[in-house]
Amino acid sequence: MSGSLNITAATVDPALLDLPWNLPLEVWPEDTIAALPKGISRHLVRFVNLSGYVVAIKETSAELARKEYDMLRTLQRLDIPCVDPIAVITNRTTTEGEDLESSLVTRHLKFSLPYRALFSQTLRPDTATRLVDALAVLLVRLHVVGFFWGDVSLSNTLFRRDAGAFAAYLVDAETGQLYDGLSNGQRENDLEIARVNIAGELFDLQAGGKMAEEVDPIAISDGIVNQYRTLWKELTGSEQFDSSERWRINDRVQRLNDLGFDIEELAIKTDETGTKVRIQPKVVDAGHHSRRLLRLTGLDAQENQARRLLNDLDSYTASFGKQDLDEEVVAHEWAQRVFEPVIRAIPKELKGRLEPAEIFHQLLDHRWYMSQNMGRDIPLAEAVSSYVENVLRHRRDEATVIDPPTGAITLPVDVVADDWRSTV
Template identity: 45%
Template sequence: MKFQIASPSHYFTDLDLPWERHLTEWPQEFFVPVAKGIHRNVVGFVARGDKVYALKELAQPIAEKEYRLLRELEELGLPVVEPIGIVTERDQTLLGRVTQSEHDLKGRALLITRYLDGALPYRVIIERGTSSLQLQQMLDALAELMVRLHLSGFYWGDCSLSNALFRRDAGLLAAYLVDAETGELLPELSDSRRDYDLELAFTNLAGDLMDLEALLGGLPGNLDPVELAEKLVERYRDLWHELKSDQVFSSDEQYLVEQRLQRLNELGFDVDEMQLESVEGGSRIRMRAKVVEPWHHKRIIHNLTGLKVEENQARRLLNDINRYRAYWSGESGREMPEVVAAYRWLTEVFQTTIDRIPNALREGLDEAELYHEILEHRWYMSERASQDIGLEQAVQSYVEDVLQRSESRLQKEARLLQEK
């Protein structure tokens, strides 16, 4: 038995687990119930402390390849599940125990990844009830994930809704890669490889949605599976064009450079270097931006506050920090430094607000998404009242009018199901 662990923070060499047996033969008491999608391989989920891990049964060469790719993608800062380790040589005895598996485990391995808290498979999201807008947001998130992967030179080879997880991100959705066993990381991805990956994504996506349409008797808003798959391709191409295209403008329109950079930042991308060259005898300028590190706002909010959040959540939180900073700068008559404003906002506003929400009513939302919903609730209250509603009043209303009513509705539905 051989354990290879990526990080000492995840000490997962628990010898009480039956590593020497095929995952299908593990007693059910070792597994924990979680929201999960469809897997082509055998997958089980186990808990250790407050963490949940996914175990995937694979042929050893495939497991080693996927483990390596996930680690490389994680190091690039891409949205993937966290690789924890790999278990090989399972056909050998363990602590004197003789392998009792009915399967031949020679050449088999278990890949261990961290269960992505707050993320859900697409089937679970749709089956729980979603709107046509939310379904399209899911496709937008998947298209953006593909763009990020392709910018880094990663060929997925099997992009589908089934091979991704989705996490709420300030009212939108963020997509994470789950399955990388068909992937390949290259110095740069050619246009032909990108197009083929996109073609596979279209085919897989249309198939996923057709299956779901048959299962549910129709998609939200009676949307057509093929048209939805085509929209993903369209969204991908629009985003790729914005990120990679050259822009030509007159020499007296250099303000357009700043506008282009701002658009890229709003999409969540940074520009590593920018090349300007004269064309048409110097009367016009071509701008080429080298887009690299993703998640611009996410990185800024982490540097300022230590919070690890999604990109849209980060943008919303930064806006709230700026609002807080502007208020106190106006009150004091002097500019408050950004780092000071961020620290005071974190302790006096954000954490104080979150602490007022009862744990039992948080519905599995992470703190950043919870705070976003409170800000949304405050905005709607202020709009109805035609005046600014304070955060304290908004929090009280959110707990009483949203969370507690939702809890009561769920309890009533559960009681009716029991009576049936």
Template identity: 50%
Template structure:
């Protein structure tokens, strides 16, 4: 029997049944599950254990421990990354030969690699949403002091988020954590990302997944202005003229709308007013997520939370208008959750409901109902909207569930060139 050292942040003891004494590439196929993923320079396998799906990557002890530490640091800074679950180091096989270490991360449910987004029925304006999501991720990483060093679409996973795409960092092995990043470090990161993204878009064109009429280089270059615009809004000082302190609250609300909280303000008097610096080095994403969770217990993406809070607000206002009474927000939230939210997604056939998280389903059905009602000149009603959405949209969406059936090794599903 081989030897190893297993360290985890959870208590899934089924991990002990895995063949850690074998190189990852030699693990029996019956232990593996199929998960679409991006391209990796390392061997990666996925396993299902006691209802949980884990990604396992093989590298040296040094790289595995370092990447695990970086992923944990980014998660503590509320940056969207895959969850580092554990490490397996000091591995030795039956013959006493040393084996590479293993990094264990939780599979990000309902996520897709970028190539999968271009197959089947894709989102409208997919390239725009893809780069917007990546730019937002870059800003959050840089605010946390993280230099990625090898950003690419392949090192990122994407989740649908109320019409947008939320990006998550998957591969942190080339990254470096600093107190803050210099403009030169941020610029270098963006240059590397632009070159990598251009190459990946050319790859999509070669595979017939993206029109050759699209200028791949120009599309990749558009990452920079998206990043610069968001970075400027989050980090620039605000000059407040005398007597116009309301502008500070207005900017705080704007940052909240972008999904960020500010924990610190630095205010300095200047001629005829104030210079306000927001504590963006400790800005944390998830303002709307936390508010929705407090009211409903739902854990969703940031844009989804913003959309659901808006729907809840309209539900409450309509209730108050009908009763001519003030309805407490928590009471309205409980009734909205039962009658509106679960009442809607509960109409979706179970075999199709699993394609998307409930929050995304609710948002897309609401948007579909609005479009149908506009077309028909009257409200079509919830049941008709759900039936239409299921038949014309949801049925054609790719299934993001993990395939628990036995299949070939993961690499065979992620060719660099077709």
């Protein structure tokens, strides 16, 4: 490694110094490379093992690397789902003194996959629609904080499973710009870029035989426009109604919560006669259910996963007559006696298949279907064993690092919730 190497990072991992920065990224030794699926990029990107986790390294110019690093850090502070920037590496040279491109280092998002890897698993035809819906939510969140992406596409996004749907994360902010607010023209420009790029990406998948022929790429790419506008109107549009219909204020808030957004502030105005009320959300943020779950249990989950786990918590509360107890006390009990024992019961060699919250969500589905097919309530231990052997064991790993194998599955004896049927 050249002594002139420059590392810019909030916190430097000393292991960064051990990587072969004096070599072009394309010829790095295989023992440093992590074999993970990656999307299409205009720059060379490779995954590398570092200190027990995996990072993505992208070769680019020093200016673009610094710009993207700063932008990703800013988006993180704004609570936007995006990859975690680790460092910018500049002043790279070979042992012969030849200049090499600078590099941006980001942490690999565990349990995430590029869209091409998702389609390589031969998922159902509606997968494309669900991915586009997830991307629409991400685009709305970016536009709300004033971020113009400039290169919206499936390729520049990573997807994590979220209770049967997907959550989208921005992975490439190279072309992005942050403003105090976006004009309608800027938003429409991003939408048109998204529509064209998504259509091209889906046609490419179809030509490669990785997507069902009956899927219409044009219709799906047009879907992001419709989904985006529905979300944007619900989040930012004003609404006027008679003062006798004040219940509609709570109804608006509930609709936003159902979409996964909290309202930090509402502007409510009445006209001169006092008979009309106009409301408009002023500051909105996503993650209503995930924040509630985190507050109650300490569990960090995607929005739909959190909604599902909270439903199961509510079912537990009702089934054991705990409605009059403090919500946080009951949630702590549910986590200790239901959620945690189930996750501990998963064999170690299978824990990397899915996130714990996604495993629990799929287990609830599996238990419910078992109950329907067998016409009886299924004990939780029986459902876990069946799910592990018939579902989880046949999935590919979606984590980065898989723990050493362990023995047969056993469900801890402190699971007491076998006599109530979890919600679907």
